[in-house]
Amino acid sequence: xxxxxxxxxxxxxxxxxxxxxxxxxxxxxxxxxxxxxxxxxxxxxxxxxxxxxxxxxxxxxxxxxxxxxxxxxxxxxxxxxxxxxxxxxxxxxxxxxxxxxxxxxxxxxxxxxxxxxxxxxxxxxxxxxxxxxxxxxxxxxxxxxxxxxxxxxxxxxxxxxxxxxxxxxxxxxxxxxxxxxxxxxxxxxxxxxxxxxxxxxxxxxxxxxxxxxxxxxxxxxxxxxxxxxxxxxxxxxxxxxxxxxxxxxxxxxxxxxxxxxxxxxxxxxxxxxxxxxxxxxxxxxxxxxxxxxxxxxxxxxxxxxxxxxxxxxxxxxxxxxxxxxxxxxxxxxxxxxxxxxxxxxxxxxxxxxxxxxxxxxxxxxxxxxxxxxxxxxxxxxxxxxxxxxxxxxxxxxxxxxxxxxxxxxxxxxxxxxxxxxxxxxxxxxxxxxxxxxxx
Numbered sequence: 001x002x003x004x005x006x007x008x009x010x011x012x013x014x015x016x017x018x019x020x021x022x023x024x025x026x027x028x029x030x031x032x033x034x035x036x037x038x039x040x041x042x043x044x045x046x047x048x049x050x051x052x053x054x055x056x057x058x059x060x061x062x063x064x065x066x067x068x069x070x071x072x073x074x075x076x077x078x079x080x081x082x083x084x085x086x087x088x089x090x091x092x093x094x095x096x097x098x099x100x101x102x103x104x105x106x107x108x109x110x111x112x113x114x115x116x117x118x119x120x121x122x123x124x125x126x127x128x129x130x131x132x133x134x135x136x137x138x139x140x141x142x143x144x145x146x147x148x149x150x151x152x153x154x155x156x157x158x159x160x161x162x163x164x165x166x167x168x169x170x171x172x173x174x175x176x177x178x179x180x181x182x183x184x185x186x187x188x189x190x191x192x193x194x195x196x197x198x199x200x201x202x203x204x205x206x207x208x209x210x211x212x213x214x215x216x217x218x219x220x221x222x223x224x225x226x227x228x229x230x231x232x233x234x235x236x237x238x239x240x241x242x243x244x245x246x247x248x249x250x251x252x253x254x255x256x257x258x259x260x261x262x263x264x265x266x267x268x269x270x271x272x273x274x275x276x277x278x279x280x281x282x283x284x285x286x287x288x289x290x291x292x293x294x295x296x297x298x299x300x301x302x303x304x305x306x307x308x309x310x311x312x313x314x315x316x317x318x319x320x321x322x323x324x325x326x327x328x329x330x331x332x333x334x335x336x337x338x339x340x341x342x343x344x345x346x347x348x349x350x351x352x353x354x355x356x357x358x359x360x361x362x363x364x365x366x367x368x369x370x371x372x373x374x375x376x377x378x379x380x381x382x383x384x385x386x387x388x389x390x391x392x393x394x395x396x397x398x399x400x401x402x403x404x405x406x407x408x409x410x411x412x413x414x415x416x417x418x419x420x421x422x423x424x425x426x427x428x429x430x431x432x433x434x435x436x437x438x439x
Contacts (some may be wrong), residue, residue, distance in 0.1 A: 036063020036403040042227065044069065044126055045107065045310050046114075046135040046142075050078040050210055051244065053103035054135055054217030057070025059224065060106025061393040063403045064132070067418055068104065069123065072111040072439060075411040076100060086408075094410075101390055101408040102218075106407075108414035116438045120145045125423050127152050127159060133222055136164040139174045141159045149239040159237040160227040162220055168243035178244045180210035187212065188265075191257050195270040202268065211251075254337035277323035277330065278302070281360065282338040289343045296320060301353045306337040315321040326333065362384070383407035415439050 004234060012159055041064040045056040053068075053076065060066040070076055082097030095332045113119040124147070127133060133152060135142060142148045168179010172412070184190050184206045194205030223240045231237055249256065254265050260275065270288075273279035278299070279292050280427040293299045296318060302312035311333065317323050323330055338346065345361060350357040361369070365376055380394040381404070388407045395402060421427045 005230075013384035014345065016370045033367070034401060037397065037400045038062040038064040041065070041132065042130045043067065043132040043134060044123070044130045046123075046133065046137070047164065048136065049078060049102055050213040051216040051220070052136040053078075053206075054214055055162070055164075055220035055224070056107060057103050058103050058217065058393070059132070060406070061395075061402045061404055063400075064379070067126065067130075067414075068107040068109050068116075068409070069112050069126075070109055070112055070411060071110040072412070072437060075109070075111070076104070079411065086295055086383070086388055091386075096408065098266055101388055103385050104408040105390055106406045107409055108418055109412055110415045111412035112415075114131075114142075114145050114437050116436070118433065118436070118438045120147060121403055122419065122423060122433075122438070123147055124152070124155060126418075128156050129422055130156070130159065131228065132162065134162050134220070134224075139169055153237060153239065157236055157328060158231060160224055160231065160240065161237065162224055162227075162240040162242065164216060164242045164244070166244050168246060169241045172300075173245075180213040180244065181206055183212045183244045183248045188243060188255070189248060191275075192252075192268055194268045196268050196272075196333060199270065202270075212244050212248045215251050216244050217241055219247050219250075221350045241395050263355040264349070272327070273330075275324065276320060277327045278334055280331075282335060284338055284343040284346055285341055288336070288360045289346050290358050290360060291338075291346075291350065294356060299323070302350065302355050303334075303337070305353055305355070306340075306351050308333070308337045311337070317372075317387055324364040340365050360405050375387070379404055381405070381407035383409075 016128075038059060041059070043056060043064045043066045044058050045052065045066050045068045047053055047056065047069070056068065057238055058064050078100040079096045081099040082092075082306055083099045085093040086096045086101060088094050114123065114124055127147075140148075143151075149163065153159055154163060165171040165174070166183065167176055184193075185204070189211070190204040192202075193207065195202045199201065220240070220242050223242065226242060227238055255274070259265050271281040276293065279294070280291055281288050291302065293302055299317070299320075299375075311317060316326070317330055340373060347359060348355055361366075372378075377392050377394070379390045380387045381390060382388075387439065390408075393402050393404060414428050421431060425433070430439070
């Protein structure tokens with residue numbers, strides 16, 4: 001690190017340490033009507049791809065100011081993960097993929113070269129004015145730039161520094177890169193996902209979306225909110241260590257506890273449930289349906305509706321435990337019962353008697369569904385005269401509404417505005433930094 005950067009860092013440490021620890025404010029009803037829950041919180045988002053950016057988007061929806069730091073000229077990798085690409089007001093493809101729009105709503109984009117000492121100094125100046133830093137670099141990579149947790153927590157003791165990696169900050173695999181697909185295999189998820197090995201098409205299957213990335217983003221959101229509450233009591237920030245593998249193992253939930261209880265690893269059962277029968281898909285006369293029988297009474301209603309005399313009031317199948325043990329015999333009987341009538345008939349008839357059921361929809365059908373439309377789950381945001389269609393945050397607050405107003409930003413769209421506002425850089429200085437490739 002050059003001497004000017006060291007001087008800047010020392011000056012910032014002094015300034016930040018002079019700030020008083022936050023105290024819990026006196027509650028004043030309606031002091032800021034319609035303020036979002038995280039109004040006044042500033043987040044520096046150094047993450048890219050999905051897990052970290054998804055967390056950053058959650059925080060932005062909750063009202064935080066989120067500044068996304070990206071590589072000059074390239075930006076977040078997902079900007080190029082298309083087609084499809086977002087379109088401009090003339091319906092021409094832009095440089096940004098629809099994938100990028102899934103996790104970057106509500107952010108301001110600033111381009112900074114972290115490998116340049118001057119770029120590192122700018123990030124440290126931003127950190128001094130932020131509440132949260134979010135990053136998903138490999139373990140040790142940011143330490144080379146003086147942007148690691150110990151350094152930045154010394155600079156800003158109130159900072160919540162959240163690190164997301166594949167395998168965590170410790171352990172023999174800590175320095176390996178982590179990818180959602182690989183984690184789905186490692187954490188056991190794919191051992192229970194997919195059709196049963198003895199059935200046609202049997203074998204391991206990943207989820208249709210990057211489930212460990214998304215779950216890690218949700219855990220990161222939860223952890224950051226908890227750390228902010230803790231800071232309200234202590235005045236101090238902390239380092240959060242989140243790993244995709246840890247989250248993958250944790251999200252195995254009842255599958256994991258089933259194994260820990262009996263020592264037998266669960267196996268793939270397709271759309272069937274390991275502990276409940278019937279709780280799976282069935283092919284009706286004209287398509288697939290889901291039947292999710294949750295108790296013995298619902299099973300009796302299911303087979304009564306299906307007019308299956310060999311199953312109605314049959315003590316062999318009256319108890320769920322017996323149905324689970326005898327699924328190989330029972331399920332083929334149920335399949336023959338269901339295939340006699342069309343899907344719509346089954347859904348209407350089972351809904352009428354209180355048996356949980358439903359269709360299997362594609363995404364076109366999802367966004368055309370009246371309940372989805374009534375809940376406002378499609379969100380249109382203006383981006384330079386064009387509308388970006390995104391999925392709204394599902395959280396509903398009665399008193400502190402979410403803030404979903406900014407479309408996913410163009411690369412570097414806010415660089416000059418943010419660095420002028422927060423770092424006080426002049427137009428000449430910004431021009432020089434841009435000419436040097438720092439921003």
